[in-house]
Structure formats: structure tokens, C-alpha cells
Amino acid sequence: MRVNFTVNGRKQEADDVWEGESLLYVLRERMGLPGSKNACEQGECGSCTVRLDGVPVCACLVAAGQVEGREVVTVEGLADFAKQREEGCATGACGGGGTSLQAAQQWQAKGTDSQTGEGEELAPIQQAFIDAGAVQCGFCTPGLLVAADELLERNAEPSDADIREALSGNLCRCTGYEKILDAVRLAAARQDRQESGV
Amino acid sequence: MGVTGTPTSIKQGSKTKGGIGESTLRPDGTLKVTGEFAYSSDMWHEDMLWGYTLRSTTAHAEIRSIDTSEALAMPGVYAVLTYDDLPTEVKNYGLEIQDTPVLAHGKVRHHGEPVAIVAADHPETARRAAAKIKVDYAELPVITDEASATAPDALLIHEGRDDHHIGHVPHPNIVHRQPIVRGNADEAAKRADVIVSGEYVFGMQDQAFLGPESGMAVPGEDGGVDLYVATQWLHSDLKQIAPVLGLPEEKVRMTLSGVGGAFGGREDISMQIHACLLALRTGKPVKIVYNRFESFFGHVHRHPAKLWYEHGATKDGKLTHMKCRIVLDGGAYASASPAVVGNASSLSAGPYVIEDVDIEAIALYTNNPPCGAMRGFGAVQACFAYEAQMDKLAAKLDMDPVEFRRLNAMEQGTLLPTGQPCDSPAPVAELLRRVKAMPLPPEQQWLAAGEQADVRALPGGLSNTTHGEGVVRGVGYAVGIKNVGFSEGFDDYSTARVRMEVINGEPVATVHTAMAEVGQGGVTVHAQIARTELGVTQVTINPADTQVGSAGSTSASRQTYVTGGAVKNTCENVREKVLEIGRAKFGSYHPAWATAELLLEGGKVVTDGGEVLADLVDVLEGESVDLELEWRHRPTEAFDLRTGQGNGHVQYSFAAHRAVVEVDTELGLVKVIELACAQDVGKALNPLSVVGQIQGGTTQGLGVAVMEEIIVDPKTAKVRNPSFTDYLIPTILDTPTIPVDVLELADEHAPYGLRGIGEAPTLSSTPAVLAAIRNATGLELNRTPVRPEHLTGT
Incomplete structure (x- = not known):
């Protein structure tokens, strides 16, 4: 079958999709967007969390056909998504923005260091994860970033209990979560500082 | 068309000086947060x-x-x-x-x-x-335990064994056996005023790394293959x-x-x-690419174990003796079982002074899932049991459990059961003192928010909770000892290649090793070492491959010590070559080239007095230095097969935990409120990463205390819960605050005085949680993980 949907602000078409394929499979294997991770493929670990029309979902549990005509944001588009939101244009409603699929596939072509990604513009939550030491093996990181970004979008000053509740569907095996909490607190604090003009 | 996702070199940026001791950030951090980092899947x-x-x-x-x-x-x-x-x-x-x-x-x-x-x-x-x-x-018929494995008519799991252990095992369904005898435990037992014994059961834990087993093989034109x-x-x-x-x-x-993580798996x-x-x-x-179901079958697990212990003590609280028997289930294939036996036996006494011991550890061949390496490797199971024994002894002597441990704590110079002296700091008593001195978290935090109970702070988390009616609190302590590096005479070397040259007018060091970066941050540390030793800011870390010599395993808390040591050693040799070039080029301009101790700092050759002799750019103009060298830590010896005596280990690592739990005694649910850790790391090369390792290891220990267990049907030896739906690992709601107190007491034998750190926190975390649950409930609880029915008796 053919599936038409929007990925990171750009309209896409996937051909020859077998009906049993998940959104995760189509993103990873057909669109060259392997950022969403395949840790359990049964909705238990959250590593494949993406936004589907703004709602965080496990891409492994969404049949590819279900995304027809809908909008998906993955970790690869998170920085642009956050930037648009900053500019008052969230969820891609302004249209035309976002990362082109080609750009997402060809990071080397950006004005950044292809080996470290340095110089790349990051979403605040992405930067906070690096700064707080919340990344070890990094396999859970993409899903956690999408989930944490969504939390901060709806709750700018989350309590620790709020953070734990929002991220309780995302497993991490390396960090013991302490530095992930630190990262979300840090991103919230920076957002707060920015808004109060400090 | 090439392979997409092949690794490229990682260049560490030049924002900071970034030598050892600084919390420099991961060079692969940006790639990992943007989804660009290419995992094997x-x-x-x-x-x-x-x-x-x-x-x-x-x-x-x-x-x-x-x-x-x-x-x-x-x-x-x-x-x-x-x-x-x-x-x-x-x-x-x-x-x-x-x-x-x-x-x-x-x-x-x-x-x-x-x-x-x-x-x-x-x-x-x-x-x-x-x-x-x-x-x-x-x-x-299936063989599932010691009785069925060693029964007179037992089928042999492996017919015709000819491995080097078969000569000393009592039965062909036993992979390896290591006794350790020191002093005379029976005689010493006569001095004991109290004797406690217990049988303990440790469940089968899974590494549960998040990135499933995966990879790609590409056939080469030469008939070979790229993997x-x-x-x-x-x-x-x-x-x-x-x-x-x-x-x-x-x-x-x-x-x-x-x-995507490893942990031994x-x-x-x-x-x-x-x-x-x-x-x-x-x-x-x-x-x-394995899916999660297949991953549970695709790698070995932590050995489940049955452990029998007897300890004695005098009425003034001094340990007299210890006897133990540890039976590890190795499953169908040997994997790392022999080495796990070596660790379990040699570390079975824990970090305590006990002169008279009688120890036996074996690993079985059964039809259960194969078991092998997992973080803590044999020392974890033993720590769970000996720490329960310490609490029992303290209770029997009516002593404070921490005070009792401190009375018996080993220190530098203590002889281990193997007769090997501990020849570097062993601050066991100090670590216990530190975790005990930390302030306790407030009680009944679920009430703090107001009238309505915040169920998120209660045992059971977001579901299945009461409003706190049957919740009781308990506090427990534990401390452990883990060896660092491969032991028992293994040639545990690593190799590092380091190249130094000028690129775009800047001195650059390139580090190439075969070290597996599994998330621990070895790549961060290698760049820090190169900066410290070579005085450059730009360091490129090449992808790990087999084009360079072996780095040994990313296991046994050894990589910062051994491959870090190899990088340091090669850098030191590169530095000498650079200085030789400098002397040849500029030696006649300044007498210090011949007479002073010279260092590389800030891109310059300087004397130990701080005088700048030359720019590295000028020294290396038109030159490059490129060396690949092997590096070894001190050799170890095999343990004697009858007495277990021998200098088998390279270094030890110590951590202590205090657990605070709240137990819903009606629902059988446990919430760990806080899990404080103190650990000696020798030297923290990257403090941020050190704390991350300690918190991560602590959490894996928590998991096997209260939820993680692969359930194998004893009748069929089939795995019943190969999924994240049924095999639970801690979520962010299950994991408490983990305050960490880091000591840095240098080990003079190790590079920079560092101590391997990855595993020790996984040892003491589990028994500390168990001790806290026992403290809260008064139950004996001789098995881990603790399940609701063990708490409610239903």
C-alpha cells in the first residue's frame, strides 16, 4: 500500500508498504530516519516515542496505515519543532517548516561537524540532556527527549513527581534516571530564565 | 552504494582544556540526542x-x-x-x-x-x-538444578568433555569447582559466642540492555566479510x-x-x-536485528544461585569464621561460568576480616538458559548472602548493623581468603560511616503536597495503591567488594595507537583503540587522557575496529584502568618521540631542552618550571609521530585448585549503600524512597560519568531486589517471561533519589591512582534494599527478588 503523511513538517509518501508494518518500521527502514529506536517493539519501553498529531505515541504500536494524512514528529525533527514552537508556530500548523527528509538524511550537508554534530542547532531539551550527563548508551534518549519535550510544552514548571509520571513509560537501563531528572529540571529552568528575560 | 550508518571518527571539540578530572561532555552526545548516532540496528x-x-x-x-x-x-x-x-x-x-x-x-x-x-x-x-x-x-528429561544434574543416573549435558576443568570437577555436569580453605573454620567456630547460618536464593537477572542484538555482515570482494x-x-x-x-x-x-548498553550480555x-x-x-x-522476545534468548543471563552460609562471632562483635557453599546455575553452555565461580568463591567473605574460612563454589551444567557475565559477575550473588548474614549476626548480638560491619571491616593490608593481601586503600568502614551520616529523607512524603495523598509517592506508584494506611518504613545498609580486571592469571592487556600531527595549523592527537564504547564513556576519558598527556585540545577518537590490537573486554570494570592505561602509556611514548624531534630541531637554542623535565601543555613544549621552549606546531611541522603499543597491568596468578590460594586479583573496588524503603504490608508493594551510595573511585577521571555509573549500577541492583527475574519453569526449563511486559526493569517511578558520595583514595599501582568503578555499586544496592525491607517488615526474606507474596504471606 501507499501511505502519505507528514514527517517533521514535510509531506512524505511511502510506497510498497506491507500492511503489517508499523510506523516505526516505515520511519526506520523506508524513510531513513532510524532515530526512533526499536528496543522492545511492544510498547513497553518508549524508545520509539514520536509525536502523532502532537500526541506522544509508541511508533511500534501504530500501524503504518493509521498515519495516513497525519503529522509525525521524530527526534530528528525535534530541534526544528521546538524552534517553531518558540516562534509561536507549534505542531507545524504554519506549514512549510520543519526538516526536509533529505536534510534529515544528510546531516553531513549541514554547516555542522559531520563527526560530532557540533554546531548543530539543538532543542533546549536536547542540550540539557548532554549538559546534565543524561546520555550514556543513548538508546533510550530519542524517546525520552520526545516525551520530555512534550511534558515541558504543557507544563513549564513540572514538579519531580510530574516528571516521573510523564516519563514513566520510557525505560532507561544505564543512568538510574537521576541525570534524566536533572536534564528536565535544567531545561525547565533555562526556559523559565529565558521567559523572564534573565 | 555503501553501508549507511557506518561509524566515523569522533572529534572532541576544543571548547575546554578538558583533561582528566574534568567533567567533559561526551563526544558522541550531540549525535545521540539528534538521532544521528548509528547503532548496530x-x-x-x-x-x-x-x-x-x-x-x-x-x-x-x-x-x-x-x-x-x-x-x-x-x-x-x-x-x-x-x-x-x-x-x-x-x-x-x-x-x-x-x-x-x-x-x-x-x-x-x-x-x-x-x-x-x-x-x-x-x-x-x-x-x-x-x-x-x-x-x-x-x-x-530436563536437568534443572543440582540434584537433577548430579543424580547417579543423570544424563550428561555434554558428553565427552575434554576441557581443562573436567579433571577437577566431581561430576561432568559441573562446569568448574573452586574450593578456598584458609585457617581452620571448624576450630575457629569453637571460639564463637554466636553462630548464624542461612540459605539464600538469588533469581536469574537479565542485562536488559535496550539496544537489541544486531548488526550487519557485508561480503567482501576478496572472499572475506565486513562485520x-x-x-x-x-x-x-x-x-x-x-x-x-x-x-x-x-x-x-x-x-x-x-x-545500546551491554552489562555483560x-x-x-x-x-x-x-x-x-x-x-x-x-x-x-x-x-x-533481534526483537525483545528473541533478545531474552539471544544472550546469557546472570547466574541464579543458591548460597548456604555460616558465620560465627564473639560476643564483642568480632567475626570468628565463615563457611559457605555457592551453587551457580550455568545453564546449558559454559560461557563465563568458570570465571564467575572464581569470583564468587574468592569474594565470598566480603570486605571483612575473617581468618578462618571454608568455601566452595560450583557452576552447574543444566538445561536452563545459559548464564554468564553480568555486571558484578559472581560477586553480586555472594554479597546478597553475606550481607544478610551480617545483619543476622548484628541482631543476634544486639549490635547496630553498621557498627558491627565497621568492627570487622577489612582495610589496606588485610589478607583475603585467597591469602592475597589488599595492597591499596580499602575504606570499607569509612564508606559505611559516610552513607550512615547522610540525612534521612522525610517520612510520609505522599502527604507533603496537602490533604490528598499523592499516590505517585506511594508503593505501587500510579496504580494499585492505598492512601498509605498500611505503609511502614525501613532502613538497611550493605557494603561489598568487587575485583577489577580479568583475574586468575589471564593476560589482561590492552592496545592503543596514538598519532600526533599538525592539521590546519593545530596540533591534533588521534587515538585508536578497539575498546567497545557501550555507553560507559570510555571515548570521553580517552580524549581527556590524550589532552592531559599531550597538551593538545583537539583529539580525534577513531572508530573501534580490528585494524588495531585488542583492547580486551569492556567488562570487569576494567576499561578505564586497562585501555585508559594503554592510551596513557602510548601517549607518554609519543610525547618522548615529540620531544626527541624537538631536541633535534631546537635543542641548540636553549639548554633546557637537554637539562629540564619537559612537558606538553597548552599546545607547547614547556619545562617543569613553566618556561615555554617551543610551539608544538613548530616541532611537528612536516613530521608526525604514530605509535601502537600494548600495555599490561600487574600479572595475576591462578587460584590453587584445592586450597584456592593465590594472588588472583589485580585491584578491588568498594561501595556501600543505605536504602530507605516504604512497604505497603497489605498489598505487598515496596517503594524505595532513597538509595544513598558512597564509593571509593581512586581518582575520578570524569566526575559526571563516575556519578552516572554509580547511579546506573545502583538501579540495576534495585531491580533485582524487588522486580527483576527471568522465570524458568522447573518442569520444562522453558522461559516464561521473555518480554518487557513480564520481565520488569525499574522505571523512573520505581527509582528513587540516589545521592552519591565519591571518595578518591589513590591506588598507587593504577594509572592516575584510579579504581574501576562500574560494578561495585551493583553489589551492595540489592542487599541494602533487602535489609531495609526486613527492617520495615520483620520478615526473614532469604530470596531476591522479593515479590508481593513474600511480603503478604499469601
Whole structure:
């Protein structure tokens, strides 16, 4: 079958999709967007969390056909998504923005260091994860970033209990979560500082 | 069209000086937060095929026949291989004993053993083809414990053993046995005023790394193969892969892909050989990615154990003796079982002074899932048991459990049960003092928010909770000892290649090792070491591959010590070469070139007095220095097979925990409120990463205290919970605040005085949580993990 949907602000078409394929499979294997991770493929670990029309979902549990005509944001588009939101244009409603699929596939072509990604513009939550030491093996990181970004979008000053509740569907095996909490607190604090003009 | 997702060099930026002791950030951090970091499951090739493994549905059976014809006839299927298709006489692999068949031969010995492999153009086609393979099994009785393994009429799991342990084991279904005898435990027991004993059970834990086993094999034009894979030790894999393929090692070119965690679960071969076989057979790149269900069968687990202990003490609280017997279930294949036995026995007394001991540890062959390496490796199971014993003794003597431990704590100079003296700081009493001195978290935090109970702070978290009516609090302590590095005489070396040159007018160091970066931050630390030793800001870390000598395994808390030591050593030699070049070029301009101690700092050659002699750019203009050197820590010895005596270990690592728990005694639910840790790390090369390791290790210990266990049916030896739905690992709601207190007492034998840190926190975390639950409930609780029914008695 053919599936038409929007990925990171750009309209896409996937051909020859077998009906049993998940959104995760189509993103990873057909669109060259392997950022969403395949840790359990049964909705238990959250590593494949993406936004589907703004709602965080496990891409492994969404049949590819279900995304027809809908909008998906993955970790690869998170920085642009956050930037648009900053500019008052969230969820891609302004249209035309976002990362082109080609750009997402060809990071080397950006004005950044292809080996470290340095110089790349990051979403605040992405930067906070690096700064707080919340990344070890990094396999859970993409899903956690999408989930944490969504939390901060709806709750700018989350309590620790709020953070734990929002991220309780995302497993991490390396960090013991302490530095992930630190990262979300840090991103919230920076957002707060920015808004109060400090 | 090349392979997408092959690793490229990582350049560390130049924002900070970034030497050792600083919390420099991960060089791969940006790639990991943008989704660009290529893990082994992210590899892609235009005309690649997907591999899939057919696994046994039964734990012990003879294979009467395998019919692959229907599978082969399916459109889209390129190859179906069984044992009969293996190309050479080498058909087994294994870390120490080559007892594991690449594909089952005539028999399967555990549930989920690989029987056949399929390559097809879509993963679902491969799965469906595998389902069409007909395997005719004739069931055999299953061996699941010590009694059934050593019964007079027991079937032998492996007929005709000829490995080097068979001569000293009491039964062929015992992989290895290590007794340790020191002093006279029976005599010493007569001095004891109190004696306690107990039988303890440790459940089977899974590493549960998040990135499933995966990789891609690409056939080469020279008849060789390029393998991109997530592993813990490239060269160990290579030694096991090449003979099965019938290729010389240089024709199996291995590159480390992004590794999504490891924790011991990637020490053994999983899909490596299968992918290469399929690639060489089909002439096409083959990608294999396990899903979570298959991952539970695709790697070894932590040995479940039964441990019997007896301790005695005088009435003033001094330990008199210890006797123990530790039975580890190694499952169907040896994997790392012999080394796990060595650790469990030699560390079975814990970090305490006990002069009279009588110790025995064995690992069994059974039809249960194979068990091998997992973080803490034999020391974890022992710590769970001896720490429970310490609490029992303290209670019997009416002493404070921490005070009792401090009275008996080992220190530098203490002889271990193996007769080996501990020749570096062993601040066991100090670590306990520190965790005890930390302020306790406030009580009944679920009430803090207001009138309504915040159920998120209660045992049970978001569901299944009361409003706190039956909740009681408890506090528990534990401390442990773990060896660092490979022990028992193993040649535990590493190799580092370092190149220094001028690029774009700047001095740059390039570090190339085969170290598996599995998330621990070794790449961060290597760059820090190069900066410190070579005085440069720009360091490039090349991808880990087999084009450079072995780095040894990313295991046993050893990589910062051993490969870090190798990088340091090569850098020191590179520095000497650079100085030689400098002397030749500029020596006549300044007498200090000949007379002073010279250093490389801030891109310059300076004297130890701080005088600048030359710019590195000028010294290295038109030159480069490139060295590859092996480096070894002090040698160790094997343990005597009868007495267990010998200087078997390189270094020890110590951590202590205090756990605070709240237990809902009616629902049988436990919430760990806080899990404080104090650990001696010798020298924190990267403090941020050190704390991250301690918190992560602590959390894995928490998991096996209250939730993590692979359930194996004792009647069928089949795994009952191979999924994240049924095998639970701690979520962010289950994991408490983990305050960490880091000590840095240098070990003069180790590079920079550092101590391997990754495993020690996994040891003491579990018994601390158990002690806290016992403290809260008054229950004995001799098994881990604790399940609700153990708390409610229902």
C-alpha cells in the first residue's frame, strides 16, 4: 500500500508498504530516519516515542496505515519543532517548516561537524540532556527527549513527581534516571530564565 | 552504494582544556540526542537481506530431522542454513570452552537454542519462512538444578568433555569447582559466642540492555566479510568467528557499531556468526536485528544461585569464621561460568576480616538458559548472602548493623581468603560511616503536597495503591567488594595507537583503540587522557575496529584502568618521540631542552618550571609521530585448585549503600524512597560519568531486589517471561533519589591512582534494599527478588 503523511513538517509518501508494518518500521527502514529506536517493539519501553498529531505515541504500536494524512514528529525533527514552537508556530500548523527528509538524511550537508554534530542547532531539551550527563548508551534518549519535550510544552514548571509520571513509560537501563531528572529540571529552568528575560 | 550508518571518527571539540578530572561532555552526545548516532540496528544497505533465527521450542531434545524445503521455496527467501551447511570442521564457539554449537547438532540443550537461520528480503518474510521449517524433536528429561544434574543416573549435558576443568570437577555436569580453605573454620567456630547460618536464593537477572542484538555482515570482494556489530570485545568475537567461517582473521574485518548498553550480555557471540554465514552464502549484505522476545534468548543471563552460609562471632562483635557453599546455575553452555565461580568463591567473605574460612563454589551444567557475565559477575550473588548474614549476626548480638560491619571491616593490608593481601586503600568502614551520616529523607512524603495523598509517592506508584494506611518504613545498609580486571592469571592487556600531527595549523592527537564504547564513556576519558598527556585540545577518537590490537573486554570494570592505561602509556611514548624531534630541531637554542623535565601543555613544549621552549606546531611541522603499543597491568596468578590460594586479583573496588524503603504490608508493594551510595573511585577521571555509573549500577541492583527475574519453569526449563511486559526493569517511578558520595583514595599501582568503578555499586544496592525491607517488615526474606507474596504471606 501507499501511505502519505507528514514527517517533521514535510509531506512524505511511502510506497510498497506491507500492511503489517508499523510506523516505526516505515520511519526506520523506508524513510531513513532510524532515530526512533526499536528496543522492545511492544510498547513497553518508549524508545520509539514520536509525536502523532502532537500526541506522544509508541511508533511500534501504530500501524503504518493509521498515519495516513497525519503529522509525525521524530527526534530528528525535534530541534526544528521546538524552534517553531518558540516562534509561536507549534505542531507545524504554519506549514512549510520543519526538516526536509533529505536534510534529515544528510546531516553531513549541514554547516555542522559531520563527526560530532557540533554546531548543530539543538532543542533546549536536547542540550540539557548532554549538559546534565543524561546520555550514556543513548538508546533510550530519542524517546525520552520526545516525551520530555512534550511534558515541558504543557507544563513549564513540572514538579519531580510530574516528571516521573510523564516519563514513566520510557525505560532507561544505564543512568538510574537521576541525570534524566536533572536534564528536565535544567531545561525547565533555562526556559523559565529565558521567559523572564534573565 | 555503501553501508549507511557506518561509524566515523569522533572529534572532541576544543571548547575546554578538558583533561582528566574534568567533567567533559561526551563526544558522541550531540549525535545521540539528534538521532544521528548509528547503532548496530540502524545499519542499512540498498540490497540487504534480513536474517532470522529459528530457535528451539523445547529445552532438551534430540533432533530427529529438520526439513527446510518449504521455507526455501518461499518467494523472497535467499538461504536457509542448518548445522549441515557449516563450512568447516569448527562448528562450536565459546568464551573459554568451545561448547556452544553455532547451530544445533543432533540435540538442543536449552529453550531458544538456534537451530536454523534464514535470509530473506523482508524481515517478516524471514520470520514466516522460519516458521515453515519442520524440526522433529524427541524430548529428553530436563536437568534443572543440582540434584537433577548430579543424580547417579543423570544424563550428561555434554558428553565427552575434554576441557581443562573436567579433571577437577566431581561430576561432568559441573562446569568448574573452586574450593578456598584458609585457617581452620571448624576450630575457629569453637571460639564463637554466636553462630548464624542461612540459605539464600538469588533469581536469574537479565542485562536488559535496550539496544537489541544486531548488526550487519557485508561480503567482501576478496572472499572475506565486513562485520558491523555491537559487542563488548571485538577481538574475542573475531577469534570465535573466523574459524567457523574458515577465514583467516584478517579477512573478517570487524567494526564496532553503536552499542545500546551491554552489562555483560554482549560478551558472548549472538548473531555475529549467523550474519556472516548468511552473507557469505548469499553474496549479499545481511542484517540481523533481534526483537525483545528473541533478545531474552539471544544472550546469557546472570547466574541464579543458591548460597548456604555460616558465620560465627564473639560476643564483642568480632567475626570468628565463615563457611559457605555457592551453587551457580550455568545453564546449558559454559560461557563465563568458570570465571564467575572464581569470583564468587574468592569474594565470598566480603570486605571483612575473617581468618578462618571454608568455601566452595560450583557452576552447574543444566538445561536452563545459559548464564554468564553480568555486571558484578559472581560477586553480586555472594554479597546478597553475606550481607544478610551480617545483619543476622548484628541482631543476634544486639549490635547496630553498621557498627558491627565497621568492627570487622577489612582495610589496606588485610589478607583475603585467597591469602592475597589488599595492597591499596580499602575504606570499607569509612564508606559505611559516610552513607550512615547522610540525612534521612522525610517520612510520609505522599502527604507533603496537602490533604490528598499523592499516590505517585506511594508503593505501587500510579496504580494499585492505598492512601498509605498500611505503609511502614525501613532502613538497611550493605557494603561489598568487587575485583577489577580479568583475574586468575589471564593476560589482561590492552592496545592503543596514538598519532600526533599538525592539521590546519593545530596540533591534533588521534587515538585508536578497539575498546567497545557501550555507553560507559570510555571515548570521553580517552580524549581527556590524550589532552592531559599531550597538551593538545583537539583529539580525534577513531572508530573501534580490528585494524588495531585488542583492547580486551569492556567488562570487569576494567576499561578505564586497562585501555585508559594503554592510551596513557602510548601517549607518554609519543610525547618522548615529540620531544626527541624537538631536541633535534631546537635543542641548540636553549639548554633546557637537554637539562629540564619537559612537558606538553597548552599546545607547547614547556619545562617543569613553566618556561615555554617551543610551539608544538613548530616541532611537528612536516613530521608526525604514530605509535601502537600494548600495555599490561600487574600479572595475576591462578587460584590453587584445592586450597584456592593465590594472588588472583589485580585491584578491588568498594561501595556501600543505605536504602530507605516504604512497604505497603497489605498489598505487598515496596517503594524505595532513597538509595544513598558512597564509593571509593581512586581518582575520578570524569566526575559526571563516575556519578552516572554509580547511579546506573545502583538501579540495576534495585531491580533485582524487588522486580527483576527471568522465570524458568522447573518442569520444562522453558522461559516464561521473555518480554518487557513480564520481565520488569525499574522505571523512573520505581527509582528513587540516589545521592552519591565519591571518595578518591589513590591506588598507587593504577594509572592516575584510579579504581574501576562500574560494578561495585551493583553489589551492595540489592542487599541494602533487602535489609531495609526486613527492617520495615520483620520478615526473614532469604530470596531476591522479593515479590508481593513474600511480603503478604499469601
